[in-house]
Amino acid sequence: MGKSVGIVESKIFHCHDELALACGKKLSEFHLVYETYGKLNNKKTNAIFVPHALSGNHHVAGKYHKNDKYAGWWDNMVGPDKPIDTNKYFVIGINNLGGNDGSTSAKSINPNTKKIWGSSFPILTVKDWVASQKKLINSLGIEKLYAIVGGSLGGMQAMQWSIDFPDAVEKILCIAAAPSLTAQNIAFNEVARQAILQDDEFYKGNFYQEKTKPKKGLRIARMLGHITYLSNDSMDKKFGRKLIHGKYNYNFQQNYEIESYLNYQGDKFAMTFDANTYLRMTKALDYFDLEKNFKNKLSKVFAKIKAKYMVISFSSDWRFPPSRSKEIVKALLDNNINVTYVEIEAETGHDAFLLENEHYHNTVWSYLRS
Amino acid sequence: MNRLDFIKISEWIEPGSKVLDLGCADGALLKFLQAKKLTTGYGIEISPKNIEKGIKNKVNIIQMNLEDGLSVFDTQFFDTVILSQTLQAMVNIDKIMDEMKRVGKNIIVSFPNFGYWKNRFQILNGKMPKSSDLPHEWYDTPNIHLCTVKDFYELCEKKRLIIQDQLFLTENQPIKYFSNLRGSIGIFKLSK
Numbered sequence: 088m089g090k091s092v093g094i095v096e097s098k099i100f101h102c103h104d105e106l107a108l109a110c111g112k113k114l115s116e117f118h119l120v121y122e123t124y125g126k127l128n129n130k131k132t133n134a135i136f137v138p139h140a141l142s143g144n145h146h147v148a149g150k151y152h153k154n155d156k157y158a159g160w161w162d163n164m165v166g167p168d169k170p171i172d173t174n175k176y177f178v179i180g181i182n183n184l185g186g187n188d189g190s191t192s193a194k195s196i197n198p199n200t201k202k203i204w205g206s207s208f209p210i211l212t213v214k215d216w217v218a219s220q221k222k223l224i225n226s227l228g229i230e231k232l233y234a235i236v237g238g239s240l241g242g243m244q245a246m247q248w249s250i251d252f253p254d255a256v257e258k259i260l261c262i263a264a265a266p267s268l269t270a271q272n273i274a275f276n277e278v279a280r281q282a283i284l285q286d287d288e289f290y291k292g293n294f295y296q297e298k299t300k301p302k303k304g305l306r307i308a309r310m311l312g313h314i315t316y317l318s319n320d321s322m323d324k325k326f327g328r329k330l331i332h333g334k335y336n337y338n339f340q341q342n343y344e345i346e347s348y349l350n351y352q353g354d355k356f357a358m359t360f361d362a363n364t365y366l367r368m369t370k371a372l373d374y375f376d377l378e379k380n381f382k383n384k385l386s387k388v389f390a391k392i393k394a395k396y397m398v399i400s401f402s403s404d405w406r407f408p409p410s411r412s413k414e415i416v417k418a419l420l421d422n423n424i425n426v427t428y429v430e431i432e433a434e435t436g437h438d439a440f441l442l443e444n445e446h447y448h449n450t451v452w453s454y455l456r457s
Numbered sequence: 458m459n460r461l462d463f464i465k466i467s468e469w470i471e472p473g474s475k476v477l478d479l480g481c482a483d484g485a486l487l488k489f490l491q492a493k494k495l496t497t498g499y500g501i502e503i504s505p506k507n508i509e510k511g512i513k514n515k516v517n518i519i520q521m522n523l524e525d526g527l528s529v530f531d532t533q534f535f536d537t538v539i540l541s542q543t544l545q546a547m548v549n550i551d552k553i554m555d556e557m558k559r560v561g562k563n564i565i566v567s568f569p570n571f572g573y574w575k576n577r578f579q580i581l582n583g584k585m586p587k588s589s590d591l592p593h594e595w596y597d598t599p600n601i602h603l604c605t606v607k608d609f610y611e612l613c614e615k616k617r618l619i620i621q622d623q624l625f626l627t628e629n630q631p632i633k634y635f636s637n638l639r640g641s642i643g644i645f646k647l648s649k
Contacts, residue, residue, distance in 0.1 A: 416519065417529045423475075423497065428519045429508055446505045453512040 089169035095149035120189035125173035147180035193363035206292030238440035265411035279308035306353035318436035386421035474536035480543030484511035572605030
């Protein structure tokens with residue numbers, strides 16, 4: 088369905104306003120890398136922001152050059168005649184503060200010390216991200232986003248937007264998200280973090296100066312994460328007990344196809360992803376808790392929002408299962424918010440939000456146009 | 458076609474009131490009520506295809522299985538709860554009636570009348586009934602709890618629900634007399 092947005096390029100937004108962060112620290116200036124697709128209409132009413140999840144970035148759709156091997160991370164969702172239709176909407180992708188792909192992060196130079204931030208780069212929260220994103224959206228002259236469409240950690244940012252800036256967004260599509268992480272979710276993140284923190288090449292976060300990176304830790308973190316994004320059924324279907332060479336090795340070399348797949352994913356990730364970003368992304372997830380400042384009553388959280396909501400979950404997602412989405416729906420209902428809730432039948436686990444599925448895509452397409 | 462059941466239901470609903478439509482299909486009734494009576498509220502539906510259509514109809518739809526109850530809604534949350542042409546497909550009718558009583562101040566129920574003479578006639582002829590209001594083959598039907606108007610009155614009595622108003626239709630025409638015999642569907646406005 089649909090075509091590609093074609094060749095795209097990234098832009099940079101420089102912000103010289105001070106940004107006060109939840110941790111108590113301040114950023115005196117920062118920059119965000121972003122991309123846009125489609126055309127902003129004269130009244131600037133057709134903008135859709137697509138926040139990214141844990142390992143995503145601003146490169147949502149399209150390719151950087153003709154021979155680019157990979158398209159943007161949500162290329163099946165964003166493009167001409169796709170659910171987020173760039174013939175109709177102006178779509179914005181932003182690399183989050185602290186992100187891996189060019190925005191101000193631990194890899195950047197601290198303007199006060201003129202040295203690489205490294206371990207001293209602050210830990211950011213979803214709320215901090217949203218505040219920085221708002222500045223970028225303002226700089227484009229957009230007062231009100233038509234929609235924010237976010238999956239997983241992106242869905243959390245979408246919700247936070249509707250709470251922090253109730254007049255700045257009309258529709259929220261909150262996909263495969265949750266109002267907070269469970270103990271199990273946090274536990275997975277902690278194992279991932281420990282893998283990185285205990286890697287000898289991590290140097291307490293200052294590995295840049297050592298001209299190395301904690302690849303071993305990142306590999307393990309990604310392998311673990313990847314397991315939680317898939318479902319037992321989808322893994323079984325794809326790999327089952329298939330052996331790489333058809334027989335047992337009787338050693339500790341990779342023997343099963345699932346092992347080879349996970350190691351490949353781990354290697355690919357460790358090559359390109361920044362350890363400090365990964366650590367901070369997982370921490371932003373852990374600290375996300377909508378209820379925290381609302382006396383632990385989720386329904387109070389949405390009391391002042393003005394956006395309409397579509398909440399989508401996937402049947403086999405055990406990282407952020409349908410029951411968590413229903414908590415969001417219940418809280419929205421308590422406030423008489425216009426909400427539509429769809430539970431998509433899919434066997435691909437949490438990853439389903441990134442994959443093509445006719446019903447899922449039709450649902451998003453229709454909701455954006457309704 | 459002017460659906461008389463929609464028109465009747467809209468007459469029973471206060472302007473601007475809050476409505477829940479259980480088994481709302483493509484949301485056509487909710488859309489009608491939103492336009493005619495400026496109602497707010499939600500529909501509940503389980504079929505993905507219907508939900509896609511409902512979104513296009515610009516109504517709020519919550520995908521849920523009615524058999525699981527209505528726990529997402531607080532007590533007395535709605536002015537009116539509608540169960541239109543869905544009763545006969547429910548497994549646990551007792552439970553859904555109780556839940557409707559809990560979340561709604563008023564209740565509207567419609568269902569195909571098994572006592573309609575054409576249905577009776579087909580049974581006399583030794584066959585399970587089929588009609589425009591009961592279009593399925595007996596072996597491939599969602600309708601597992603068919604009842605007659607008389608049966609429904611008994612259920613209302615058991616559930617302590619008072620019938621405030623009712624309408625019977627056959628092929629979208631109102632039926633005034635001998636409705637349990639001549640009405641193909643019945644629509645009832647109930648209160649507690």
